[in-house]
Amino acid sequence: MRYTDFTPYDLVLLLQGLGVSVGLFVATTLLGGAIGLTWALLRYYRVPVLAHVAAALAELLKNSPVLVQLFLVFFGLPVLLQTDLTPVQAALITLSGNTAAFLYVIAVSSIEAVGREQLETARVFGLTRWQVLRHVVAPQAAAFALGPLTGLLVNQLQVTSLVAVVGVLDLTKMGVILNLRTLKPFIVWTVVGVLYYLMAKLIARLCGALETRLRAHGTSKGMA
Amino acid sequence: MIQIEKVVKRFGASTVLDGVDLVVQPGEVVAILGASGSGKSTLVRCVNGLEQLDGGRITVDGHDVSDARQLRAARRISATVFQLFNLYPHMTAVQNVALAPVEVLKLPRRQAEQDARALLASVGLAERADAFPAQLSGGQRQRVGICRALAMQPRYLLLDEVTSALDPEMTADVLAILARLAAQGTTMMFVTHEIAFARQIASRIVFLDQGRLLVDLPTAAFFAPDGGLALPRIAQFLSKMTTV
Numbered sequence: 001m002r003y004t005d006f007t008p009y010d011l012v013l014l015l016q017g018l019g020v021s022v023g024l025f026v027a028t029t030l031l032g033g034a035i036g037l038t039w040a041l042l043r044y045y046r047v048p049v050l051a052h053v054a055a056a057l058a059e060l061l062k063n064s065p066v067l068v069q070l071f072l073v074f075f076g077l078p079v080l081l082q083t084d085l086t087p088v089q090a091a092l093i094t095l096s097g098n099t100a101a102f103l104y105v106i107a108v109s110s111i112e113a114v115g116r117e118q119l120e121t122a123r124v125f126g127l128t129r130w131q132v133l134r135h136v137v138a139p140q141a142a143a144f145a146l147g148p149l150t151g152l153l154v155n156q157l158q159v160t161s162l163v164a165v166v167g168v169l170d171l172t173k174m175g176v177i178l179n180l181r182t183l184k185p186f187i188v189w190t191v192v193g194v195l196y197y198l199m200a201k202l203i204a205r206l207c208g209a210l211e212t213r214l215r216a217h218g219t220s221k222g223m224a
Numbered sequence: 225m226i227q228i229e230k231v232v233k234r235f236g237a238s239t240v241l242d243g244v245d246l247v248v249q250p251g252e253v254v255a256i257l258g259a260s261g262s263g264k265s266t267l268v269r270c271v272n273g274l275e276q277l278d279g280g281r282i283t284v285d286g287h288d289v290s291d292a293r294q295l296r297a298a299r300r301i302s303a304t305v306f307q308l309f310n311l312y313p314h315m316t317a318v319q320n321v322a323l324a325p326v327e328v329l330k331l332p333r334r335q336a337e338q339d340a341r342a343l344l345a346s347v348g349l350a351e352r353a354d355a356f357p358a359q360l361s362g363g364q365r366q367r368v369g370i371c372r373a374l375a376m377q378p379r380y381l382l383l384d385e386v387t388s389a390l391d392p393e394m395t396a397d398v399l400a401i402l403a404r405l406a407a408q409g410t411t412m413m414f415v416t417h418e419i420a421f422a423r424q425i426a427s428r429i430v431f432l433d434q435g436r437l438l439v440d441l442p443t444a445a446f447f448a449p450d451g452g453l454a455l456p457r458i459a460q461f462l463s464k465m466t467t468v
Contacts, residue, residue, distance in 0.1 A: 120274050120310070121310040122312075124273070124274065125299070125323070127323075127324065135323060135327065140313065
């Protein structure tokens with residue numbers, strides 16, 4: 001057997017890489033989602049100063065390349081804070097921030113898409129601002145958000161591939177390693193691409209199922 | 225008692241309400257008539273605190289609606305039915321009706337939903353209680369809207385052109401329900417274009433013209449030749465309404 005041949009262990013390597021990519025995706029989605037939602041809440045409650053800080057942060061993050069942000073975090077932050085960052089930590093910070101920025105944008109526009117009369121009605125019936133959000137605004141906004149959210153999540157999965165550059169052993173990095181050893185780029189990158197594709201389809205499928213459930217009330221104004 | 229004193233409301237340069245005085249006593253059914261743009265709906269939106277006053281004062285059983293805390297108390301004892309229903313589209317009829325009783329009155333959900341079903345049944349919607357608004361006709365939606373208001377057991381019912389978005393047959397259904405409520409002694413302040421209906425159920429009629437309260441008369445006096453009809457503006461308005 002030549003060293004350039006594929007071995008069964010290569011499959012294990014690829015699956016390990018896939019695990020790292022998916023883990024990174026799930027972790028940064030949860031973390032970024034929580035941060036983005038918090039920013040959106042600051043805006044909903046019109047918290048002075050903080051609401052503007054959140055908007056400015058989101059604006060900065062969504063208008064600069066993720067790769068640049070990653071370099072800034074991985075190479076810049078340790079210098080600034082006089083600490084060490086592992087590649088995984090840098091990846092977590094960067095991708096969470098990026099997800100947060102885009103989730104904030106989706107959350108804000110979805111909340112604004114809920115009719116003003118819905119808020120007024122609930123307020124007139126004596127619901128507090130939190131109760132209005134919880135029972136009237138959030139369920140409707142969630143239904144509006146799911147389409148854009150699906151697009152965002154599928155995209156954020158692909159974006160995780162950038163972290164290979166700073167040395168995270170994700171699916172793409174495994175592809176790089178296998179490619180260097182086997183010198184069969186067409187096969188390696190096809191397999192890697194198909195794995196990303198399958199994960200993306202899975203995410204879209206899950207979101208689609210959720211969307212069907214959230215829109216169980218059928219067609220009404222603007223929610224068809 | 226709903227007490228409206230010298231209320232002024234401006235939108236930009238235009239004065240929509242210009243010193244309106246009005247008192248609604250418990251048990252009264254007060255109809256507010258007037259041409260489009262006369263300020264009728266704005267007056268209702270001032271009473272339930274959806275508009276901020278530019279002058280004057282509104283109290284509901286002594287609670288000043290311009291004060292955030294007192295507004296909460298005022299909203300607790302009054303309920304509004306809207307022209308375009310404003311049902312929550314993601315909730316069934318029962319959930320629409322039970323939401324505020326559960327969240328605001330803190331009733332147990334089971335009891336609130338039981339009450340909601342009973343209310344819906346009383347307006348002929350027993351079979352549609354679990355339907356979403358999108359699955360209901362306009363008339364059915366407005367009946368849900370009325371149930372949602374009644375579920376709060378309000379002392380005052382505010383109705384803002386509740387039949388304007390309905391066809392004549394559905395209008396008749398909704399008006400029959402309101403007539404029944406009036407007969408039961410429900411206090412109502414309602415904006416309407418249905419002159420005949422106002423004449424049938426209102427104890428008093430108030431006529432708004434360009435933000436000013438032109439007359440405030442008992443219903444019989446309003447329609448008497450030497451009463452409201454003696455005023456040219458009202459005679460002109462009523463003559464344009466074919467329903468009289």
